[in-house]
Amino acid sequence: MMQSELLLPPWSTFNNTYSNLDHTSLYDPNMDLCMTADHEFSSSFTSPEVFSEVSWDSCVPMMFTGEFFELKNLCDNIQITSPTEGLESNPIGEIEGVDEWLNGSSDTEENVSSEVPVNESSMDMSLTYPADEMEIDNQLSLHHLLKAYGEAMENGQKELSTEIVKSINKKTNPRGTILERLAFNLFQSKEREGEYLRQESSKYFMKAFMVFYQSLPYGKFAHFTANSAILQAMPDDIKTIHIIDFDVGEGIQWPPVFEAISHKGKSLRFTSIRLDNKTICSPWDFERTKKWLYHHARQSGLKLQIEETSIEDLASGLTRMKQMGRGKEWLVFNCMIQLPHMARRRRRSHVTNFLKVAEELLANGGVSAGIVTFADGEAQNSSITYSGYSSFFDKHTRHYKTQFESLEQHFNAHLTEARTAMETLFLAPFMCPLVGPQGWEESTQGFNLPITSLKGQKLSQESLNEAKQIVNERESSYKVKIAGDEEHEMVLKWKGTPLVKVSSWI
Secondary structure, three states, X not given: OOEOOOOOOOHHHHHHHHOOOOOOOOOOOOOOOOOOOOOOOOOOOOOOOOOOOEOHHHHOHHHHOOOOOOHHHHOOOEEOOOOOOOOOOOOOOEEOOHHHHHHOXXXXXXXXXXXXXXXXXXXXXXXXXXXXXXXXXXXXXXXXXXXHHHHHHHOOOHHHHHHHHHHHHHHOOOXXXXXXXXXXXXXXXXXXXXXXXXXXXXXXXXXXXXXXXXXXXXHHHHHHHHHHHXXXXXXXXXXXXXXXXXXOOOOOOOHHHHHHHHHOOOEXXXXXXXXXXXXXXXXXOHHHHHHHHHHHHHHHOOOEEEEEEOHHHHHHHHHHHHHOOOOOEEEEEEEEEOOOOOOOOOOHHHHHHHHHHHHHHHHOOOOOOEEEEEEEOOHHHHOOOOOOHHHHHHHHHXXXXXXXXXXXXXXXXXXXXXXXXXXXXXXXXXXXXXXXXXXXXXXXXXXXXXXXXXXXXXXXXXXXXXXXXXXXXXXXXXXXXEEOOOOOEEEEEEOOEEEEEEEEEO
């Protein structure tokens, strides 16, 4: 068998736990940060000595049968109708069962009705700049308009950039080409039509989340790679494992690790870093996540303790334990950021603080030995020094265009409504800062991983081979490779463009 004999998450208990969540506030324009959604993973290890004896493929059928995941019933009768006065209430179409979402087939194409009401003036493709009355030809491509927007913003031409956005909005379409959809989600996510799509899609957030997580490899790849590194490095002589998770979200990363720890006869402490609710909005409720994790721990026979704390209190608490001679835990510092399934962005400064605490506690002999796992959905952009806003905007636009392309492979033209819901819920929120001050201001501060005194945890060839299977490398445009001088990084790419990078240090 190969490295990951992973069961898929127990969707029945997961769905029951979160079924009553209110996702109508999935995006709050008054919050500093935007959002996206989170991911799945689970595992069964047949040998406590050889954690590599697990196979994703052997358990995939469970995802499609039985009470765990009712594909045909999951998204039946989903209709997106306008609740807004003045908008037509015709449905934009029924999103069919998840089996059709995943398999790219639909026999109800004729049921897809007209699109969300769009301003009729969108047919007017001309633009006159107020400065010199220069008329822009309506054939100017979105590509050039987007480039012009970046340049205008960089030059401080606010009035010009506003007019360019108006022209861009006339050319966008939430069901059009990739570039049309990208531009729509960049600039109209807060407008009438974008708000309409978001509110309607958010009614079915949990169903959409489960489909998104299983259909696209971003989260599965990140969780699998991090979990593999953790289990590979876990010592046999430590009785207590302590996981500190920077952003636990819905918690779906952890069932396979729970099962492996239980199988090895160890106990687990789990600490979630508390969110700053003043600046971060989340579709996930910590108490519900804790309930679901406890449920899974009981099923696994795992002794589990869960707590929530701030980064500052965590550091001081672990230091006190060391001084009292009680630091006999093996620490796991886990940080997942900017992955499309996570439903929110996290500030790079908060990430840096978390990783610095992790390094300080582990590098100097700290409380105990341990590991740091870090996954970044924007790694190829975060470490770049940009010459100006234009290059920043262009680089990130290219990155998200790649995500739209990969999503389109899974949700083709027959599944337009499903694809629209996925883009609205899980891609658009991450793009918000590109057209606002937050993302640019953060990029000027730079982001280099602060970990310099720890050794990279070399990732195994077995992990690489299994990751290739998870992303279906042979039959798709996804590629996985091991990187880093110490071979401690694994990168997921789409047609050569990096999407996710996972790193680990010990």
